[in-house]
Amino acid sequence: MHIWRAARIAALFLVWSAGLAFAQDVTLTSRDGSVEIVGNLLGFDGEFYRVQTDFGDLTLDGTGVLCAGPGCPDLESYVARLQISGAATAGDVLMPALVEGFGLRYGYSVGREDIEQGVVRYTLTHAEQGRLAGEFVIRSGTTNEGFADLLADHADIVMALREVRTNENALAQEAGLGDLRRRGRSLVVALDALVPVVAPDNPVARISVPDLARVFAGEVVNWRDLGGPDAPIAVHLRDADSGPGQAAEDLLMQPAKLVASDTATRHRDNAGLIDAVMTDPFAIGLAVASEPGETKPLRLSGACGFTVGATRRAAKTEDYPLTMPVLLYRPGYRLPKLAREFLAYVAGPSAQLVIRRAGFVDQAMERIAIADQGERFANAIGQAGAETSLAELQRMVRVLGPMQRLSPTFRFRAGSTVLDVQSQSNVQLLASALESGEFDGKRVVLIGFSDGAGSAELNRGISLQRAEAVREAIRASVVNGSLERVSLEVASFGEALPMACDDSAWGRQANRRVEVWLREDAAAAEPEDQR
Template sequence: MNAFRAALCAALFLVCGPGCGPVPAAAQDVTLYSRDGTIEIGGTLLGYDGEFYRVETIYGEITVDGSGVLCEGVGCPNLDTFVAEVGISGSATMGRVLMPALLEAFAAREGYDIRREQVEESYVLYSLSDRRSGEDVARFHFHVTNTDEGFADLLADEADIVMSLREIRRDEARLASEAGLGDLESANRSRVVALDAMVPIVSPTNPVHEITVLQLAQVLAGRIDNWEKLGGPDAPITVRLRDSASGLAQAVEDRVLAPARLPLRVDVERHPDNLSLAEAVAGDLLSLGVASYSDIGNARALTIGGACDFSLRAERRTIKTEDYPLTAPMFLYLPARRLPKLAREFLRFTRSDPAQIVIRRAGFVDQAPEEIPLDMQGDRLANAVTVAGAGSPEAELYRLVRTLRPMARLSISYRFESGATRLDAQSRSNVQQLAREIEAGTYDNRTLVFVGFSDGQGPHEANQAIAERRAAAVMEAVRTAAETADFSRLEMSSDAFGEAMPMACDDTSWGRQTNRRVEVWLR
């Protein structure tokens, strides 16, 4: 039986694997014949994407190249009137503004007309049609709710793509794997389409202007419950967040509270969307909220500071480089399932230069690589001088400036999961992004230097060694991912400066994790 199945695969260009999904209710029996009539496959049609049939057979689930077979049976699709159907579910922040803007730009670029239909409050249908014939070629079904619902729809086979403002959680990844959707924690199963940030906000009349991440965690947990402890009036703090199923609110718990090992206070005021959250905070002197960078309304953002005089504001460049400590990647999660050709073309478009312009116009931070000269990084250098202690020799700061002065920093950073050597989800996406740029020849005749940094715990020699190993590991990951690159056209090397340029205070586990990073510099 195995030999026969192998023969079928060779003859019909079959691709078998997990992630094809459960059998839909409308599935019907079909028979696929090779064009010379020598081989036939019977089974239940699971789907057709315009190029490939997906069939449940006695040999298991297989995918067959439609160009090599003829289909017979009541379940066979009409090849002349095929319309690609794509389900996208999840974050309202992404689904109401960002993704529709990208889809409209894609349609315009490819010469399609696009229609929008508000089917239900949380369900929007976008139909793409051929301008000459007027016939639909694709329908994108947007279920615009929250990140939790997005992953639930994926598991229920009601979505093909999840929009998420947080990383997938372990239980969600486990359930997806059990459902045959592949390893959604792997690098090729998610991508960062844009960047947002979690920004602590207050009323414009509030006298407080700065907060540390630890203080923010303590406020969210109720350990700090009076503005006087933050330098404000003697009055209680009202905490406002998005609804509990929102990816932004969950990212706050994962990225701010969890590292401090603190629970969220029970009396948090919840809001269904970013606008109502920002309006409520702006109108209440005693409120503190955590909002999306793209939508703080009339509220005022607090600067993130530190006990070591570290200070950074949420700005486009600091978010793009991930120097701002609460950067929030906007993820698309893709199961191990073949999407229709037009959907794959749309996903490729989201990484293009025109798409980055759309992202910026929509109010989010794009992923287009930028080169930042050393003289435009005053805040970073000031923090380095201010924060550096006895453990970071002055000679190392001198070497850093002397080495990096003739170079420019690339707006891509790499950080690691807490307590692990594995890159975090955004950094894994960044590996693929930089690899694509190298393959495209963007950095031909240039030198890429991967520069490692560490936290300030322990002796300088040990920190330097760890930073060197991390820089070399990231460089090798990018080299491996750039499979079609001609490395004779550019140079790649690694260097490290230990704890010489911290981005946060080392007095918290979160701060130490932030400082453990690899940057890319260009010459």
């Protein structure tokens, strides 16, 4: 808490002092001379002026005003500048690849300059005109540093491996940057995952999530307790202020109500963690799946026998419990046109191949045939409780059999009816597909599932309510089209298709979800428990 108070004071001081040092007087006059605005120029994006006035910060269309004063920009030689700061997991490889892909697609000549350790500058030059169009500076550090840079006006976009914290968002609002939790302020660019890794000759192949948390908390200290040799466990984690380090706390430790051990060896980067694990046969680390090195990843399991690995598909559907989104946060003011075009490219289909080649899980929607989900259905049969009858399982297979599962999955924040950040992104992804007509003439069915706590009948009702909540969120997000040509339905099967064991908080959270299923023939029979 004291750290954030200090950060808040420092950030606000920097913003204030920057205003004193660099404020530039301008007078903006409407072309008919009837309106005149005097203030300090805060920014110009090539189209709009952002001016600090006695009436607050104003944004004005440059085509409608004339600018006079020492702060007026040179309209003929304007260069868009964008500062991107945050998690090195995104900044080292992913964002440079996306900048280069953007330049290639839109006809810019892209140059790279390494300014200092962790800081690179990209220049985008019009290939035909030979004129500099933009400069993108990428600072690779931590998620914390990215938000601090945003508050200090040293960044326009934050690369994050977690959602913005409540105190960070409050500081952003106080600094005039807007509510970073509002729709449109964040973009899920890609997905990564945390994966437990060991040396290749370690005989252990799987570990339960509760045991994994206990290992990193220092409660399990010998491999013998995990089915391995009688040897002490050496624990390796990323720095606590790094994106992967904070994701480990959020996804693994907090649900188990545990805290990482002070004896764990911390690493500034993933490469250092991987090297430490590779040179110690009795080490275990929590690495990012996009950079596993030559280590052996462990599959996650539970007492009921379920296992899941950090595969691309498991991460994309969020069936893998330690999946983490790679987010871009942007403030509430208008970015330069070139920056907006870049963000549109990042969110579009052209960038998905670039994201995959960079080693991350892309956001392109995939269809998964029921024939490719045999393990899931085998688990459902093997773990069916007393209240999940054979008839109910047969009904589920009968309904889902003619359909395909789509990769987006919706989950809610723990103990909340609010969709998590990845699910909010999936709402936009599905809404865009519906607006584009991709599913015209088809049936899109949102199917709710639950954990096994409580009665089966109650769980079916709760999971149906979740599916209905997702449907309403999608309908509210379809603003440029109509849903008349597609059948958007809801159904529920409660606890009949678990993704994980219910013996841990993360397992129950994984089971509480809404999946998307697609049937090509919209005229086919309705789902049997549609309401």
